[in-house]
Structures are given as structure tokens and as C-alpha cells.
Amino acid sequence: MSDIFSRIALPATIAHRGLSAHAPENTLAAVKAAHAAGHAWVELDVQLLGDGTPIIWHDAGVRRCSNSRGKLKKLNWEVASRLDVGRWFDTTFSGERMATLEEMLALLDELGMGLNLELKVNRGRDASALVESVLPAAMQSLPRERLLVSSFDMTALNAARRLVPDPQALALGLLYEKLPRDWEDRASRLGAFSLHLDWRRLKLAQAQAVAASDYRLLCYTVNDTQAYQRLCQWGVDAVISDDPGRLTR
Template identity: 65%
Template sequence: MTRLEAIHPHTIAHRGLSAHFPENTLTAVRGAYRCGCPWVELDVQLLGDGTPVIWHDPGVRRCSSRRGKLFTFDMTTAKTLDVGAWFHPRFAGERMATLEEMLDLINELGLGLNLELKVNRGRDPRTLTETSLPMALDKLPTERLVVSSFNRQALHTARQLEPDPHRLNLGLLYDKLPKEWREIASHLNAYSFHLDWRRLKEKQAREIKATGYRLFCYTANDPIAFAPLWQWGVDAVISDDPDLFAHYLPGKAAT
């Protein structure tokens, strides 16, 4: 087996199964598993005390019972937040997951993980990567882990920590593919590109694939509009609701 070639899926559940569960939570990942999603995409960043947690926003207002910047919370106070009731009352009492808790669950369920190193404004990408990456590499086998980021310093730090591309599958996240993408990918010994499906051009997709990289697209929830991208060579779609794509994947007939 070469890296992920034999087991990688066509669909990845965005922030867990976030169309049906509160995003980036243990419950969302359990829900993804129960619905048959083999891979999930999650965000990691640091609390003020340096604890890596699964969280997307720089603040907690949108997805919790409180307000404030994430870095103002330590683990004790972060665990008092209700991170489920905002989505639906039946999820009241859900708590913020640490990276360690989430990795243990993913390992228990046998899922694959696309872990995004989420570097929000003013936060240190090197510290985030040095804290989070060794834990992820220790907990999950290479074939079930892709680590991605929009932040170039985080990616450089990740590659410095693990120079072997067969030990670390590194994904380059972009809203729009930069002109120097080949040079960047070669320098970082990258595994994949993760691009906004709405801004991707057919020529770019075919060039990426011809160069030997995997190509993931985010965040798509319209399988009919997305359908032409499979013909361009896209390997996987990151979706809030992957089941929408069940009858629209390569080799499947639309029904």
C-alpha cells in the first residue's frame, strides 16, 4: 500500500457530520460513524493554557453558551461551556473535545481524519503544530491521517517535525490555487491539495492530478452542481452531509 491509495474515500464529513450534529464535537463524529462516513474533517487550535482542542472559530460565541476569545479559556473553564444546545436542545450538555479525546474516539471507531491546523489571527502556528502534530502522529496510523492548513508556517513546522512524507500526509489548503503551487508542494513534500470547489478550474484540477497530488474539495453540499468535478479528477469531497453524494459518486448512477 502506498500512503492512502487503497483506502481513501470519496467523501469526508466536514467538522464531523455537521449538517446533523453540533460541529467539531464527539457527538458529531459518532454520528458520522453511525451514518457510514469513513473519514471526518476537524479543526484543532489551542486554549490559553496550551491544551489542543477541536474548535473552528477564534471565539466561542457562535457554537457555545458563552462569549469570549478561545485563548482566554483554560481547560477547566472550557469544559463548562455547553457546545451542543446552540445547534438543538437535544444536544444540550455537550462539552468541548480535547484533541486527545477526539483522537482516542477516532481510533476506537477506526475512522480516518483530516486534521486542520487552524491558525486564527494572532495565534502562533509553530506552537499549535508542535503541540498537536506529535499527538496525532502517535495516535493514528499514517494511512488514516491527513494534516492540512491554510497557514504556511504551520505546514513548514509540520514538515520539519516529520520530514518523511510516508509518515505524514500533508495537505495544502487554499481558497484559490496560487500560481507557485508546484514549488510550494514540492518544497513541503505535500500529499494533497484542499481547494474551494467553487473557485477551482478544470485546467487546475487536471494539472494537479497530472503532477501526482491528491485533490480534495471543500465544502460542497450540492452533488449535482459538484458532479463535473469528478470528471476533472477530484479525489474526495468534504461535505457537511456526505450522504447527499451517495448516488453521485464516480461509478454511481444518479437516481
């Protein structure tokens, strides 16, 4: 595992869904804003539309972050591409469009940024189909030292590892709200690179145990400066934040 650890230089902070405190989440605008603010890595969510188009999106539907409503599984790209996904955040982003995975990967490659790509498997969706549509494109577009794929969904993570059996070729992260007791066994079986935990449910002893292991420890979603400083002292490798600059100022 040492080779992949030496190649992937995670920054101390990663911009959550792009710079989502200052731009609409999971959009090209949010990633451009993160880059302009000096952040080297972003965390983004990927799903499939009903027609199989991979898009950068978090929710199962579009109501919260667009000018329309409906489930992703019932939308095709022709319809989804016309949605305004910026105005809900601020009128200055009116006209921002949903990003396809292809568009986002091209932007990240152009900007030289790193990506923590979360495989988002909402209820009733096919995890294996998501992996098969997303993973080859991501690996072709970004060098392996700038790509970390994570998920709460073990079906998705296992499918990813079957597709890319070599842990040195693809870094995978296990996402949990709370660290399970058998985390070492799960991480070993997957050939994982990292564990991603909700900082509010993390205890010092748990952080120290992961920090002393062969796996990187990331925490989400950290927007409190005091919490960030405490997590750094606990040995956390990186935090995912809506506004990373605020933590380090």
C-alpha cells in the first residue's frame, strides 16, 4: 500500500461539492471558485440520469438545487440540461447548468485539480451500473494520484474493486457516519486507501486508531475552526469543508 500512499498527496482541506459556501454545489462554477480560491482538491457526487448519463449531483431529485422538480431516474439529459441549477443559490449564478461527468472531468484535468468522487447510490438505483459508467471515464481523465473514489454503498465499492483489482491503480475510500467496530477488516478486504467519517461522531480513540493504521483518515463536513484544529491534533489527514479557506485563515 506504500506506493499509493506516497503518490496521493492529500491536502489538509478539500472543498465540499466544490466551493459550496460561495457557489452552487456540484457545479462547474463551484469547482472554478475552489480553484480560484487556491484549493487543490474538491469532493463531488456522481449519479446517473434515467437515460444513463453520468452527472454531478447529490440528491435523488432536483427540487432543492434547481428551478424544477422530479427524480433523476425519470429525467433524460435533454431535459436535465435545460434546468437552471444556479439561481437557487444566488441570482449571480442564474443560467448555471447541470454538469455531466465528462464536462467536470475535463475541467478538473484542465485545472490540474484532485478529485474525491463520491459514488452516490440513492434508493432504487443500480450501484454496479453507476460504477461501470463512471469509473473508466474518471480513470482515463485523471491520473491516479489525483483521484480518490468513495462511497457509503458497499455494492458500489466492491464493484469498483472488481473492475480495478489493484489497490495501487485505484484509491478507494469507505464512507461512514460512525466508525464500525470491524473497520480494519472491511478496509483490508476492500484494499481501501482511506476512511471518511462524520467528524461529529468521531472520538479521539477512534481517530488515533485509524491514524496509527495503514489507512488515511478524512472527516466531513467540517466548517468550524475549533473543530478543525482539534481534528488536526487528533491526526486526521484531511477534512472536507464547504469553506476550507475559513478554517485555515
